[in-house]
Amino acid sequence: xxxxxxxxxxxxxxxxxELKTSLEAFWAGKTDESKLRSxxxxxxxxxWARQNGLGVTHLPxxxxxxxxxxxxxxxxxxxxxxxxxxxxxxxxxxxxFAMARGTKNGLSPLEMTKWFDTNYHYMVPEFSAxxxxxxxxxxxxxxxxxxxxxxxxxxxxxxxPVSFLLLGKCKDGSTDRLSLLPGVLPVYAEMLRxxxxxxxxxxxxxxxCLVLDLDQKxxxxxxxxxxxxxxxxxxxxxxxxxxxxxxxxxxxxVARLPIxxxxxxxxxxxxxxxxxxxxxxxxxxxxxxxxxGRNVWRTDIRSVLDRIEPVVxxxxxxxxxxxxxxxxxHVPVDLNLETGFDPDLKSWLAFAVQKIDxxxxxxxxxxxxxxxxxxxxxDSDAAVASRKASAKIHDPAVLKRMETLTADMxxxxxxxxxxxxxxxxxxxxxxxxxxxxxxxxxxxxxRRARAANVRGSMSNDEYADFLRGxxxxxxxxxxxxxxxxxxxxxxxxxxxxQYFGEQLSGYAxxxxxxxxxxxSRCVRPPIIxxxxxRPHPMxxxxxxxxxxxxxxxxxxxxxxxxTMLQWSFVRNDLPRDEVCRQIAxxxxxxxxxxxxxxxxxxQIDEPAIREGLPLRRAEWKSYLAxxxxxxxxxxxxxxxETQIHTHMCYSEFNDIIDAIGALDADVILIETARSKxxxxxxxxxxxxxxxxxxxxxxxxxxxxPSVEEMVELLQKAAxxxxxxxxxxxxxxxxxxxxxxxxxxxLVNMVEAAKRVRxxxxxxx
Numbered sequence: 001x002x003x004x005x006x007x008x009x010x011x012x013x014x015x016x017x018e019l020k021t022s023l024e025a026f027w028a029g030k031t032d033e034s035k036l037r038s039x040x041x042x043x044x045x046x047x048w049a050r051q052n053g054l055g056v057t058h059l060p061x062x063x064x065x066x067x068x069x070x071x072x073x074x075x076x077x078x079x080x081x082x083x084x085x086x087x088x089x090x091x092x093x094x095x096x097f098a099m100a101r102g103t104k105n106g107l108s109p110l111e112m113t114k115w116f117d118t119n120y121h122y123m124v125p126e127f128s129a130x131x132x133x134x135x136x137x138x139x140x141x142x143x144x145x146x147x148x149x150x151x152x153x154x155x156x157x158x159x160x161p162v163s164f165l166l167l168g169k170c171k172d173g174s175t176d177r178l179s180l181l182p183g184v185l186p187v188y189a190e191m192l193r194x195x196x197x198x199x200x201x202x203x204x205x206x207x208x209c210l211v212l213d214l215d216q217k218x219x220x221x222x223x224x225x226x227x228x229x230x231x232x233x234x235x236x237x238x239x240x241x242x243x244x245x246x247x248x249x250x251x252x253x254v255a256r257l258p259i260x261x262x263x264x265x266x267x268x269x270x271x272x273x274x275x276x277x278x279x280x281x282x283x284x285x286x287x288x289x290x291x292x293g294r295n296v297w298r299t300d301i302r303s304v305l306d307r308i309e310p311v312v313x314x315x316x317x318x319x320x321x322x323x324x325x326x327x328x329x330h331v332p333v334d335l336n337l338e339t340g341f342d343p344d345l346k347s348w349l350a351f352a353v354q355k356i357d358x359x360x361x362x363x364x365x366x367x368x369x370x371x372x373x374x375x376x377x378x379d380s381d382a383a384v385a386s387r388k389a390s391a392k393i394h395d396p397a398v399l400k401r402m403e404t405l406t407a408d409m410x411x412x413x414x415x416x417x418x419x420x421x422x423x424x425x426x427x428x429x430x431x432x433x434x435x436x437x438x439x440x441x442x443x444x445x446x447r448r449a450r451a452a453n454v455r456g457s458m459s460n461d462e463y464a465d466f467l468r469g470x471x472x473x474x475x476x477x478x479x480x481x482x483x484x485x486x487x488x489x490x491x492x493x494x495x496x497x498q499y500f501g502e503q504l505s506g507y508a509x510x511x512x513x514x515x516x517x518x519x520s521r522c523v524r525p526p527i528i529x530x531x532x533x534r535p536h537p538m539x540x541x542x543x544x545x546x547x548x549x550x551x552x553x554x555x556x557x558x559x560x561x562x563t564m565l566q567w568s569f570v571r572n573d574l575p576r577d578e579v580c581r582q583i584a585x586x587x588x589x590x591x592x593x594x595x596x597x598x599x600x601x602x603q604i605d606e607p608a609i610r611e612g613l614p615l616r617r618a619e620w621k622s623y624l625a626x627x628x629x630x631x632x633x634x635x636x637x638x639x640x641e642t643q644i645h646t647h648m649c650y651s652e653f654n655d656i657i658d659a660i661g662a663l664d665a666d667v668i669l670i671e672t673a674r675s676k677x678x679x680x681x682x683x684x685x686x687x688x689x690x691x692x693x694x695x696x697x698x699x700x701x702x703x704x705p706s707v708e709e710m711v712e713l714l715q716k717a718a719x720x721x722x723x724x725x726x727x728x729x730x731x732x733x734x735x736x737x738x739x740x741x742x743x744x745x746l747v748n749m750v751e752a753a754k755r756v757r758x759x760x761x762x763x764x
Contacts, residue, residue: 001317001318001367002057002363002367003317003320003321003322003362003363003364003366003367004057004058004320004321004322004363005055005056005057005058005321005322005323005356005359005360005363006056006057006058006060006155006263006287006321006322006323007051007056007058007059007060007323007324007327007328007356007359008060008063008157008204008241008243008263008289008293008323008324008326008327008328009060009063009157009326009327009328009329010047010050010051010060010063010327010328010329010352011047011328011329011331011332011333011352011515011516012043012047012063012064012065012329012516013333013514013515013516013522014043014046014333015333015334015337015512016512017514017522018039018042018043019039019040019043019066019520020520020521020522022035022036022039022040023036023066023067023519023520024520027097027101027520033093036066036093040064040066041146043064044061044064044143044146044147045150047064048061048147048150048152048154049150050353051356052152054353054356054357054360055356055359055360055363056356056359058155058202058321059147059152059153059154059155060154060155060156060157060204060327061140061143061144061146061147061152061154061155061156061157062139062140062143062144062156062157062158063157063327063329064143066093066096067096067097067100067123067518067519068100068121068122068123068518068519069122069157069159070115070122070123070124070125070159070164070167071096071099071100071110071122071123072137072139073125073158073159073164074099074123074125075091075096075136075137075139076135076136076137076138076139076140076187076191077133077134077135077136077164077184077187078091078132078133078134078135078136078187079125079126079127079131079133079168080095080099080136081099081110081126081128081171082128083107084098084099084107088134088136089136090136090137090138091136091137099123100123100519101519101700101701101702102700102701102702102703103702103703104702104703105703106703107703108698108701108703109123109700109701110123110124110125110126111123111124111126111169112124112518112700114610114611116208116244116615117244117611117612117613117614117615118244118294118330118611119330119515119517119523119525119566119567119608119611120329120330120515120516120517120518121517121518121521122167122518124167124168124169125164125165125167125168125169126168126169126171127165127168127169127170127171127175127177127180128170128171128172128175129170129172129175131175131180131183132183133180133183133184133186133187134187135187135190135191138191138194140156140157140158140191140195141156141191141194141195141198143156144156144195144198144200145198148198148199153199153201154200155200155201155202155203155204155239156195156200156203156204157203157204157206157241157327158188158191158203158204158205158206159205159206160205160206160207160225160240161181161184161185161188161205161225161229162178162181162207162209162218162221162222162225163206163207163208163209163210164184165177165178165180165181165184165221166178166209166212166218167209178217178218178221181221181224181225185225185228185229188229189228189229189232189233192229192232192233192236193232193233195236196233196235196236200236201236201237202236202237202238202239202260202261203233203236203237203238203239204239204241204263205229205238205239205240205241206241206243207222207240207241207242208241208242208243208244210222210240210242210247210250210254211242211243211244211245211246211247211248211250211265211269211615211616212245212615212616213616213617214249214250219250219253222250222253222254222257223253223256223257226238226240226257226258226259227257227258230258230259237260237261237285238258238259238260238261239259239260239261239262239263239285239287240254240257240259240261240262240263241263241287242254242262242263242264242265243263243265243268243289243293243325243326243327244265244268244326244615245265245268245269245615245616246264246265246268246269246271246272247264247269247272247276248272248616251272251275251276251279252279255279255280255281255284259284260284260285261284261285261286261287261321262276262280262284262285262286262287263286263287263289263321263323264276264286264287264288264289265289265325265326266288266289266290266307266325267289267290267291267292267293267294267325268294268325270307273288273307273311277311277314277315282315282319283319284319285318285319285320285321286311286315286319286320286321287320287321287322287323288308288311288320288321288322288323289323289324289325289326290304290307290308290322290323290324290325290362291304291323291324291325291350291355291358291359291362292324292325292355292572293324293325293326293327293328293329293330293331293355294325294326294330294331295331295569295570295572296331296332296349296350296351296513296527296569297348297349297350297569297571297572298347298348298349298350298354298358298380298383298384299350299355299358299362299380300380300384301358301361301362301365301373301376301377301380301381302377302380302381302384304362305362305365305366305370308320308322308362308366309366312366317367320366322359322362322363322366323359324355324359328352328355329515329516330515331351331352331355331515332351332352332510332512332513332514332515332524333351333352333353333512333514334351334352334353334354334512335349335350335351335353335354336353336354337511337512338510338511338512338513341508341510342508344386344390344392345392345508345527345529347382347383347386347387348383348386348387348529349527351513358380361373361376361377361380365377387573388573392529392530393529393530393531393571393573394530394531395505395506395530395531395533397533398506398531398532398533398582398585399531401533401585402578402581402582402585405581405585405633409588409633409636409637410629410632410633410636411632411636411664412632412635412636412638412640412664413639413640414640416664416666416689416690417689418640419640419641419643419666420666420691422639422640422641423600423640423641423642423643423666425641426600426641427553427600427601427643429484429485430484430757431723431724431757431760431762432714432723432726432727432728432753432756432757432760433484433485433727433728433753434482434483434484434485434727434728434729434749434750434753435483435484435485435486435487435555435669435693435727435728435729436478436483436487436729436730436733436734436746437487437603437605437647437669437729437730437731437732437733437734438487438490438555438557438603438605438647438733439487439489439490439493439496439557439733439734439735440474440487440489440490440491440734440735440739440742441734441735441736441737441738441739441742442491442735442736443738443739446470446491449463449466449467450463450494467491467492467542468545470489470491471488471489471491471542471545471546471549472549474488474489474491475488475489475546475549475550475554476549477743478552479550479552481746481747481750482750482754483552483746483750484552484553485552485553485554485555485601486546486550486552486553486554486555487546487554487555487557488542488543488545488546488554488557489546490557490733490735492542495523495524496559496563496605496733497523497525497526497559497563497564497567497568498524498526499538499559500538500558500559500564501526501528501564501568502526503534503535503536503538504532504533504534504535504538504583504586505530505531505532505533505534505535506528506529506530506531506532506533506582507526507527507528507529507532507568508526508527508529509524509526509527510524510527511524513525513527521736523567525567525568525569526568526569527568527569528565528568528569528570528571528579529571530571532579532582532583532586533582533585533586534586534587534589534590537590537593538590539556539557539558539590539594540556540590540593540594540597540599543555543556543557543594543597543599544597544598544599547597547598547599553600553601554599554601555599555601555602555603555645556591556594556599556601556602556603557602557603557605558587558590558591558602558603558604558605558634559604559605560587560604560605560608560609560630560631560634560646561580561581561583561584561587561630561631561633562580562606562608562609562612562627562630562631563605563606563607563608563609564580564583564587565579565580565583565608565612566608566611566612567608577626577630580626580627580630581626581629581630581633583630583634584629584630584631584633584634585633585634587604587634588633588634588635588636588637591604591634591635591637591638591644592637592638595638595639595642599642600641600642600643601642601643601644601645602635602638602642602643602644602645603644603645603646603647603669604631604634604635604644604645604646604665605646605647605648606631606646606647606648606663607647607648607649609627609631609648609656609659609660610648610653610656612627613655613656620655620656624656624659624662627659628659628662628663631646631663631665632662632663632664635663635664635665636664643666643667644665644666644667645665645666645667645668645669646663646665646667646668646669647668647669647670647732648660648668648669648670648671649670649671649695649731649732653670653679653682653683654681654682654685657682657683657685657686657688658686660688661686661688661689661690664690665690666690666691667690667691667692667693667727668688668690668691668692668693669692669693669695669727669729670692670693670694670695670731671695671731671732672694672695672696672713672717672731673695673696673697673698673705673713673731676713676716677694677713677716677717677720679694680692680694680716680717680720680721681720683720683721684720684721688721688725690725691725691726691727692717692721692725692727693726693727693728693729694713694714694717694726695729695730695731695732696709696710696713696714696728696729696730696731696749696752697710697729697730697731697745697746697749698730698731699730699731699732699733699734699736699737699745700731700732702741704741704744704745704748705745705748705749706748707748707751707752707755710728710748710749710752711752711755711756711759714726714728714752714753714756714760715756715759715760718756718760723760723761723762724762728749728752728753728756729749730745730746730749
């Protein structure tokens with residue numbers, strides 16, 4: 001019999017970011033809802049046809065989303081906060097996008113945070129006391145029927161009820177999320193009944209929270225939920241999907257659930273296979289996640305077969321599904337689009353389409369034997385051997401430098417209190433000094449000029465002249481509105497990671513390797529394939545040019561080593577901490593060169609430190625130790641008077657506040673506007689000694705905050721931390737915003753700082 005092959009989920013954006021184009025045209029008022037929905041249907045049809053043609057037998061449906069699958073689940077359950085004006089019935093698209101993006105008339109979007117330890121963002125469900133639930137979106141059923149009409153039998157995908165609740169937030173702070181489970185389950189049961197009636201045979205329920213540290217109450221919630229759903233859906237086979245880690249102590253609970261199938265991640269947690277085989281019921285179908293759904297490296301087919309052939313022999317082919325480790329949402333669509341790519345490197349890679357071919361090879365070998373895939377197996381073996389032996393991967397100079405690391409390289413010469421005096425002596429700033437996070441709007445003119453330079457239709461000299469003009473006008477405007485610490489605007493940069501990676505050895509870049517970050521926001525993560533070093537200065541020229549235009553301080557802007565690591569596809573033949581140290585040494589050189597060029601403030605952004613935390617608390621200490629070490633390695637080679645800033649966004653700091661303090665940055669700029677300064681509570685308890693810029697302008701919302709609103713936020717901040725510690729800044733960089741949005745918001749921010757200087761007494 002043939003092997004069952006599944007994908008769990010396919011990239012939504014399309015091979016050429018068609019979803020982004022359609023969404024942004026709709027939001028700009030250039031198209032209507034009908035056009036957006038027809039574009040989305042076309043993308044789904046292409047995805048189903050492609051997967052089916054490549055041999056996938058369990059095709060996913062409802063893995064597509066116009067913005068975010070967690071937001072889709074909120075819509076399905078009618079979890080819409082009162083502020084959005086929904087009063088029951090189907091959730092309109094206007095309401096859906098208001099929750100995702102906010103509105104120009106003042107509605108803020110839902111909170112957004114990272115999906116586990118990935119670089120995908122989800123919209124946090126917002127619950128309230130007495131929350132009610134109803135079936136307010138039939139998207140899962142609609143897309144199943146849509147596929148059925150095209151001739152495809154799909155496996156609908158739903159975010160499971162317990163994970164949905166655990167990923168949400170109770171705004172009143174007192175409601176227990178899991179106490180809402182009895183209200184959620186009837187809606188899930190109704191959806192499952194409708195899917196069964198329509199002809200669905202399997203439904204995939206994603207419960208990624210099962211790889212987290214769970215208390216007994218949470219485990220009991222899973223037992224209760226699936227007992228209820230099993231009774232309501234006897235005609236369906238439920239596949240419980242876990243990913244991003246091991247089940248661990250949650251396995252005993254899962255093994256007792258009334259489910260037909262279980263998906264486990266054997267890429268991130270290969271060691272769990274033996275225990276799962278020992279404890280799983282003999283009739284349970286096991287979906288083996290053996291192809292990496294989060295990284296771009298080619299699968300070692302022979303090695304995987306060595307591991308899973310015994311599973312098939314023991315359980316039977318009818319009790320095994322071959323699958324990626326997780327949804328392939330996190331990888332680019334098709335490597336074949338990368339023409340002109342280094343042929344050696346290309347031979348080591350696999351994107352979503354190629355990963356399905358790997359699944360096909362594995363499935364064919366399991367059902368027909370290895371001789372049936374002799375050619376594919378030989379290709380895999382050759383790629384593995386080529387990568388291991390390649391001189392492109394290992395740089396003796398980098399390895400030699402790594403051996404010279406000392407403790408002194410990982411710490412500033414003096415403590416913050418002494419550095420602070422030197423820094424204040426060098427630059428005189430008012431209380432509540434104002435600054436921004438770094439980037440300014442990347443206008444259509446900027447993007448056109450960059451594209452023209454890449455094509456060769458604008459010479460390097462012409463492009464440099466253009467960039468100098470953009471930089472000068474931005475510096476002058478910042479002076480005009482009264483910002484205290486300026487930035488150069490980063491107009492020369494395409495992306496905060498890509499820009500640096502393109503100038504470092506050991507990095508490679510694609511042209512079409514886009515993945516979704518959130519909504520229409522797509523990124524092309526660089527690929528770290530070899531040892532990392534810095535052949536030449538990367539930012540000094542532009543920072544020095546901007547500083548030459550003004551007497552006010554201009555910050556040098558860098559992306560930190562942990563973020564450079566987290567937001568890349570990282571080599572899997574070297575421990576991540578070793579790769580991060582290599583990056584840190586390269587950045588250390590850049591920081592010192594900026595200082596030598598007269599730049600007195602250097603911002604090293606680390607928005608990814610919190611998201612890099614392992615999912616299991618037992619592994620946090622080790623990770624935070626090397627993450628902090630790498631930041632300090634990058635930042636500690638400068639004199640006392642050089643001020644080091646860092647920026648972090650979308651981070652719950654309570655759990656890692658000690659590590660944030662250990663970074664020993666002189667100033668930390670953080671996201672706090674959406675949380676109304678709640679995130680500062682962690683800094684209050686910890687009594688953070690250095691300086692803090694709590695963001696007062698939520699740049700992800702399509703609205704301009706008023707002066708009064710920002711004054712109120714700053715007053716709240718001053719109730720939590722000393723006023724002489726506080727900087728005033730937006731939550732994040734302004735690259736994705738328009739100038740017509742940025743100008744009034746920053747003018748209001750500067751005015752708010754002036755008012756607060758009069759309202760709040762100085763604490764030092």
